Amino acid sequence: MGWDEFLWHVDHGLGLCVGRPRYERAFSALVGFDLARGRGELAAFQEWMSAGHRGSSSAFWSLVLAETFGDGAIEDRLASDDDHKRAVSNLCRLFGEFLKQQAPTADQH
Numbered sequence: 001m002g003w004d005e006f007l008w009h010v011d012h013g014l015g016l017c018v019g020r021p022r023y024e025r026a027f028s029a030l031v032g033f034d035l036a037r038g039r040g041e042l043a044a045f046q047e048w049m050s051a052g053h054r055g056s057s058s059a060f061w062s063l064v065l066a067e068t069f070g071d072g073a074i075e076d077r078l079a080s081d082d083d084h085k086r087a088v089s090n091l092c093r094l095f096g097e098f099l100k101q102q103a104p105t106a107d108q109h
Contacts, residue, residue, distance in 0.1 A: 003041070003099050006033050011092040023075055023087040027061045030095065041099070048098050064091045 010029055014021040034042040049060040056063060065075065068090040078084050
């Protein structure tokens with residue numbers, strides 16, 4: 001399974017695997033998949049997200065929340081199932097955008 005298929009499952013079927021879809025569960029799934037692949041895509045995604053936020057030292061999962069809900073958004077403020085779904089979808093969308101930008105580089109390896 002590649003990232004595209006994995007992200008689709010996280011975005012559309014996370015609840016089937018882990019109960020209620022929660023942002024921290026989606027984040028954990030991405031970390032686990034990245035570790036299993038052993039290619040370090042999330043480390044590169046961190047750099048990409050930081051560059052898009054003026055070199056912020058915040059973790060990418062925090063930057064995704066800021067892009068979804070505004071500056072100062074933290075996971076504890078996700079109050080509803082819809083908040084979590086928005087955050088999960090945005091995480092998947094942003095990581096998908098990153099992968100598309102990296103595709104020419106990945107094809108060279």
